Amino acid sequence: MLTETAERTQGLTIEDIEYLRHGDRSMKLRLVRPKGAGPFPVVVDLHGGAWNKGDMAECQKRDEYLAGTGIAGAALDFRHAADGYPASCADINYAVRWLKANAKDLRLDPARVGITGQSSGGHLAMLCAMRPKDPRYAAIKLGGPAAADASVRCVGMTWPVINPLSRYRNALRARASANPPAWVGDIPERHDTYWGTEANMAEGNPMLALERREKLVLPPAIWVQGRPDPVHDYHDPESPVDMNEPERFVHNYRRAGGEIELVDIDYAKRDTDVPSEALAKFFAKHL
Numbered sequence: 001m002l003t004e005t006a007e008r009t010q011g012l013t014i015e016d017i018e019y020l021r022h023g024d025r026s027m028k029l030r031l032v033r034p035k036g037a038g039p040f041p042v043v044v045d046l047h048g049g050a051w052n053k054g055d056m057a058e059c060q061k062r063d064e065y066l067a068g069t070g071i072a073g074a075a076l077d078f079r080h081a082a083d084g085y086p087a088s089c090a091d092i093n094y095a096v097r098w099l100k101a102n103a104k105d106l107r108l109d110p111a112r113v114g115i116t117g118q119s120s121g122g123h124l125a126m127l128c129a130m131r132p133k134d135p136r137y138a139a140i141k142l143g144g145p146a147a148a149d150a151s152v153r154c155v156g157m158t159w160p161v162i163n164p165l166s167r168y169r170n171a172l173r174a175r176a177s178a179n180p181p182a183w184v185g186d187i188p189e190r191h192d193t194y195w196g197t198e199a200n201m202a203e204g205n206p207m208l209a210l211e212r213r214e215k216l217v218l219p220p221a222i223w224v225q226g227r228p229d230p231v232h233d234y235h236d237p238e239s240p241v242d243m244n245e246p247e248r249f250v251h252n253y254r255r256a257g258g259e260i261e262l263v264d265i266d267y268a269k270r271d272t273d274v275p276s277e278a279l280a281k282f283f284a285k286h287l
Contacts, residue, residue: 010068011035012034012035013032014032014060015031015033019094019098027076027078027095029056029074029075029099030056030057030063030074031072032063032074033067033106034067034069034071036070037107040070040072040107041112041113041114042071042072042099042103042112043071043073043074043113043283043287044076044096044099044113044114044115044116045063045075045117045121046078046092046115046117046118046122046125047075047117047118048119048121049119049120050120050190051081051085051120051191051194052080052081052194053190054121056076057075059073059075060075061276062118062275062276062279063075065277066276066280069280069284071280074095076095078095080194081194082194084193084195085194085195085204086137088124089128089204092115092125092150093134093138093150096148096152099113100113100149101147113152113153113287114152114156114287115128116157117157118158119158119159119161119232120160122158122159122160123157123206125160126155126162126206127204127209129219130216132149132150132151132152132217133150133151137150138150151219152219154220154221154282154283154286155222156222156224156282158224158225159225159270160223160232161232162206162223162245162246163207163208163236164195164201164204166207166236167187167231167232167234168187168188168191168195169238170234174230175188181230206249207248210249211252218257218258220258221253221258221261222263222278222279223261223262224263224265224275225265226266226267226268226269226275227264227265228267229267232245232246233245233246236248250262263278
C-alpha cells in the first residue's frame with residue numbers, strides 16, 4: 001500500500017493511496033476520513049466526464065462534506081477514455097474489494113460501504129452496484145485475504161447518464177437539428193471513444209438491463225437531479241413508457257423490487273452543497 005503524506009483540513013484526514021497498478025500506471029484513491037478513531041462507513045466516489053475526462057480531485061468537495069457528517073469518502077481514479085468499457089468497472093469492482101480487505105488499517109467499516117457518482121460516474125456507480133459478481137468486472141485478482149466481494153449497501157447518484165445509448169442518440173439528434181445546442185459539444189465523440197459501439201452502450205446500461213429483466217442486485221438508491229437539464233433529463237423516443245429518463249429509471253427500479261428516491265433540485269444549485277446534503281442524509285440512513 002503506497003500512501004502519500006496525509007493532509008489535515010478542518011480536522012479531516014485526506015490521504016492519497018495507491019490501490020492498484022496496471023503496469024507502470026498507478027491507480028490512486030483519495031480517502032477523506034472524519035475526525036475520530038473510526039471505524040467509519042465509507043462511500044466510494046466516482047467522478048464524471050462522459051467516461052473520458054475528470055479525476056478524483058473533482059470529488060473532494062463532496063467527500064469533505066460527507067466526512068463532516070461522519071462518513072468517509074474514497075474518490076477513485078480509474079481507467080476510462082480509450083481504455084474502454086468495461087475497464088472502469090473492473091477498477092471500481094477491485095477498489096470496493098480492496099477497501100473492504102484493508103478496512104482495519106484504514107479505520108473503515110467493511111460492512112458499511114456505499115457508492116456514489118456524478119454524471120457518467122453515477123452511471124458507473126449504479127452499474128457496478130447492480131453487477132458486483134459479474135466476472136468481467138471482478139476479473140482483477142485481489143492479493144491476500146480474498147473473502148471480500150464488491151457488493152455495496154446503497155447507491156447515491158447525482159444526475160447520472162443512466163442510459164448511455166439514449167444519451168448518445170439524444171446528442172446526435174440535437175447536433176443534427178437546425179440550431180444545435182451548446183451542451184452537445186463533443187459528447188458523441190466521447191461515447192465513441194469509450195464505448196466503441198452502440199451494442200456496448202446497450203449492454204453496459206442500467207436502464208436497459210432492468211428492461212431486459214436481468215438478474216440484478218438492487219441496493220437502496222437515490223437519484224439527485226438538477227432541473228432543467230437537457231443533458232441528463234430528457235425523453236427517449238424509444239422508451240416503452242411516456243416518461244423522461246429519471247422517472248423511467250425510477251419506474252423500472254421499483255418495478256424490479258428496488259427502493260429508490262428521486263430528489264429534484266434547482267439546476268443553479270448543482271455546484272453548491274445542496275446535492276451533497278441530500279446524499280449525506282441518504283447515506284446516514286443506509287450506512
